[in-house]
Amino acid sequence: HIESRLTSIEMELGKLKKAAELKPDKTQQTKRPQVSSRLNEELFDSVKAKTIRFTVLASSSGQPCLDELEVFDDGGNNVALASSGAVASASGTLPGYAIHQLKHINDGRTGNASSWISNSSGSGWVEISLLKEHSIQKIVWSRDRSGQFQDRIPTRYIIEARTQKDEWIRIADSNNRATFQNKPDPLAFLNVLNDSGRSKAESLLKQKENLRGELKRLSKRNMVWAGQFKQPGPTHRLYRGDPMEKREKTPPGALRVIKPLLMDEDEAEEQRRLKLAQWITSKDNPLTARVMVNRIWHYVMGQGLVRTPGDFGANGVAPTHPLLLDWLADEFMRNDWSIKHIQRLILNSRTFRQSSKPTPMGMDKDAGGAWLWRYTPRRLSAEPMRDSILFTSGALDLKMQGPGFYLLDVQVENVMHYFPKEHFGPNEFRRMVYQTRIRQEQDAIFGAFDCPDGNQVISNRSRSNTPIQALNLFNSNFILQQSEILASRLQRNFPDSLKQQIEQAFLALHGKRPDEHEMKISRALIQSDGHASFCRALYNSSRFIFIF
Template sequence: MPRTTLPALLLLGACASSGRGAEPPKGAPPPAVEFARDVQPILAKHCVSCHGPDKQRGGLRLDRSADALKGGDSGKALVPGKPAESLLLKKLMIEDAQERMPPNRDPLTSEQIRVLTAWVEAGAKWPAVENAADKHWAFQPVKRSVVPEAPNTKTRNAIDAFVAAKLSASGLSLSPEADRRVLIRRLKFDLLGLPPTPEEVEAFVADKDANAYEKLVDKYLASPHYGERWARHWLDVVRFAESNGFETNQFRPNAWHYRDYVIKALNDDKPYDQFVKEQLAGDTLGADAATGFIVGGAWDEVKSPDLTLTLNQRADELHDMIGTTGSAFLGLTVACARCHAHKFDPISQLDYYRIKAVFAGVQHGERPVRTGDAVTRAKEADRLRAQLAELEAKVAALEPLADPAATDARRVPVNARLNTERFKPVRAKFVRFVTFETNSVEPCLDELEVFSFGSKPVNVALASNGAKATSSGDYPGSPNIHSLPFINDGKYGNGRSWISNKSGRGWVELELAEPVVIDRVAWARDREGKYTDRVPTRYRIDVSTDHESWVVVASSDDRAPFAEGASAVPNGLTATDRAAWVKLTQQITTLRKRIEELVRGQMAYAGRLMAPEVTHRLHRGDATQQKEVVGPGALGELGPKLTIPESATDAERRAALAKWITDPAHPLTARVMVNRLWQHHFGTGIVDTPSDFGRNGGKPTHPELLDWLASELVTPSGGEEPLPNPSPKRRGAEGKEDSAPPSFLGKGVGGLGSSNPWSLKHIHRLIVTSATYRQTSSANDAGLAKDAQTRLLWRYPPQRIEAEPLRDAVLFVSGKLDLKMGGPGFDLFEPNGNYVKVYTPKKQFGPAEFRRMVYQQKPRMQLDDTFGVFDCPDAGQIAPKRNVSITPLQALNLLNSEFMLQQAGYFAERITKDAGADPGAQVKRAFLLAFQRPPTDKELAAATKLVKEHGLTALCRAVLNANEFVFVD
């Protein structure tokens, strides 16, 4: 008997003994099995309905080789060369109809089983075409397209050749060039997000240089405001916000570092591949704040005592990191493979968990970051700490010491922000803080500090100095922000505090590294001053050297009772000492605030990085149903092959993934980014689903152009690739011909947009210097009839300004815009100290709120009261493309909101200052500032009448509400 048939006969023998009566074929060995002819029809008819793209019962998918060979929840379905170990074959021959595959249906015939068995024994090989990632256009390698022959003489660079060729095939052509007033307004809003000044407009209109427009492009690309404008687009893509979301939605005070990193990176024209690498592994590249990308999403800071819920919360955190990375850089919905293989794209469930393993060492939270002035900040903080110690010593000499035997309130009142207990020097190894009563629920301490006696006191309570903490019990439900390690970690605030597990009482004990003489204990409920609940109001502080004999050194018995806003001046001081105490404490408060600012300036919400957790594949994505351990990696069927050792550190895993994403051979990275740039220049991308290039996404309108741009981003031609038929003449910005050669790559006058690999400014310049971009926005019947949505770009599509540049433009024309860059942002909501953050919009606005809107402290799930209705994303999820809606609230907000009424008044003041009291001159100035053009005679007459009858503010209010102000042609 030939050896090749033995396993099949063994299996069929088992089948026969079970009563099914299947018999192996007799005679000569059957012909070799072919997958397409013999195997695939069996799988398609009997298996794929339950184990295919729509369903993956038991975690098994049998329509693709990678998934089939991976197996399902029960183990390996197919073991090439080993039919007896292949669970699929065993399942086909179970006697029980419910357990047998396919269940509750006629069993496979003996011949079908023989075919499958022979196929497995021969290696379970799938055709090469099936093993290829996919034939979908976006998964094919990027190939530099040949620039087509331009059908007319309007082309300025290769972009126009591709666009014109597509138009010609539809019987259309490019529209004439827009006039200079339209072009400068379009360009400045597009690149900088601001309107041009009347003086800028007139200078450009009057400039006779054939390269006047190109010079303007270079000027705007070199402006620091370019980064502010384009950072907003990227922040939408990566769901950036400055609060946690979920129920508490607490503010993230140091999230702004990531926003500033993005602005600077874009202004510096950081190569895009480096930009990607830094956001995934900036801690290894000297760009710590960049990893704010990874933890930029929502985070449920309140953990449940239910282990199941906590596991799911952690799984959700990592899910957000996986999904955002896939969509932002690859334009893929990788997150869809959490519970099963992707239903449309070649992304297996195993791929999802490989990427999850890459991020398994990243936790939400802050960490110190290296900034350009980090050393200077640290030195300044040390200098101020020395001053602070001197001042505190002077205050200590004035304050009465704690007297455990006293019962009269003669020291300062108990307060929420900081309490200093001074006592006679005593030797201690153990220090214990015991709470008997609070002003509400469980006691909370954000830090317990113990200072050594002497001229240079040291906080010996710090864990970093060897102290160990124990407690009566931790608050259930919030181990991430209210747990014991925070009691002596040297960081203040509610977000890093300890809460007892008992209402009104509890204790914390510190074991110092060695016995030491101490004379001071400091404690607070919340040194940031946000919360005043949970304050210990009756307490005692004990010390011991042996943990058996305890001595009371301070208590609440000789302090004034807790009261909001009570005077903190100690009782019993003389008038002179009282004045000295007040002055010293004011100086101390100022110093502490400055030191806190210096220290906080070195902290960024960029993730806490630690050893990676073990990653398991989860059955149907359920965090409680762990399957096999999965090591780090990337997508198995897309992009270059990537192998990451399971022993790789957290940083090594993220760096390897970043390198894989930015490999020039990757088919998606460059395509996705150039499409994003195109989208924001023309309103819609070449692919209209900018974060989904998969099979369920949109198809490119100009695939050859997309690939040409992607190739040009990675490997710019440097101007050596001529147009097939360069025009001997081109038309200038006013439509007049000039003899300058076509600016094929738009090489910058000042070196911008030059041939550096991965240069985003280079692609920007190519786009905005093209004839396609410089067209008029006027419609014509032929274009509307054949391409009403302007996807073929027979004209420049008019666009409404988004919320942020709209608000900036209002401030710009009113003369109130503060162009200060960087640093902590401004808040458009009233301050409050609630544990659950309440966002109440401000009704009054001043200079603090007059910065560019990219610097707003953007909360999650809460929009600005005036401009949020202009389709601002709430950062609850990624927003690669904003909606453009038209609603009554938009008109009402622009007309009646407190902000707009205030700015209309400021606008009128500016016009009066610029143009004087003459209504006609005022109207002309208003039009130039808002619309970058003078009024027509009809407009001048009507507007002058309005000013005379209702005042200049009424005109300004009307101008700021005009469509012409809100739209860019």
């Protein structure tokens, strides 16, 4: 019913549009032509000025662009050229493009390859200060005088001149230009209809809008990310692996050398998946459980019983404690594959709870700690490090679920451009698990801490120590900001006691109270450089960055 009514409305509107085509449009006749990408002239009564300002109020798309802004005096000379001593300034410039710089606005060259682009969508301003005061009567501007680009055209604008009395006066604007249209206005026919026809058309358009909204509401369903299940086609043995050289049919199955997985050729699709899952998790197949408990051990202890968690084959490393690995795998399966059960076992073990303090004999025999004679210290990885900084400063947003956040500024043109963020706000103060990762792009700060980019899958991260890590953790805007936030919180919670401020900071970041020496040097640092420097020093301390 709704769709048939929409069809009827479209037919009635079509008749009105056809009638409108027979009448001239008189609404635009008294106005100047709409703005053009190639060339636009502004003529006005001669005025004395030393500075000209072109303010963009709207653009056809994105950030507005100007390839040249020319100011002509009464003698027809362009007095805005940089070569004539004129100086340009602007509200801002789109970063990262040598061809779109402010210097191009009055360099005498035209075209997109020599232009200025604002850093604000749909707005921005440019000023040109002339070498001396001139009597001017014409301004010429363009987006791309070569005509190759039709986007980013300023469509609403104001041009002002600063007079000898240091007053800004408007000398031209877009108010008397025809309305800019990238494409024909679908409602332009209303301008040439009589009152009765216009009223009828507007009523039909309103009905059309309401019906489309209702149709959209009724069509809306909950969407899920789901697969399309269908019965697989027959599988053939391929001669020498060539898909064009099919041989006899072969039923679905698995490697017989491990354990046979026998199915019929016409086995239902869902049964194939179910039997494969049962085969992988069978208690007769200990590999799955061994890989899983080794991965849990790896995350808790810093390194697995098998040092190559992604390779248990001939190219991998043999387990240091094979009996322990097998016992954990058996315990895992006997307790319904409970990850929490294995974590509880490891975290309550004497192995996990032992000291990380080194001994001469231990370091001589096993400096890497493979034989578990001590808890091997390790640096926090990138994600826990950032989360810990936010948590201890009090800025961490623990909100769960929802859309992720970016640690990169995104600029959309023909392709996406990514730039490291320099300033961070509450939207970026969530756990790093909610960060939107970009392939082949890294966070400028914590990407240096061996965090793979979004294009890689790494089972065992390396742990490097580089100067850039120290610089990022000491000088980055993020660390400076979080140090300020923590310092403000300490001063707000304990306004009258420097001792309590220091103790609370040590408890939050080091998990202990400061000793006498630490208290003394902390007081001295705060008195000489302030609370923020003290907090920054704690964030850079080994006791905070490393797990001992």
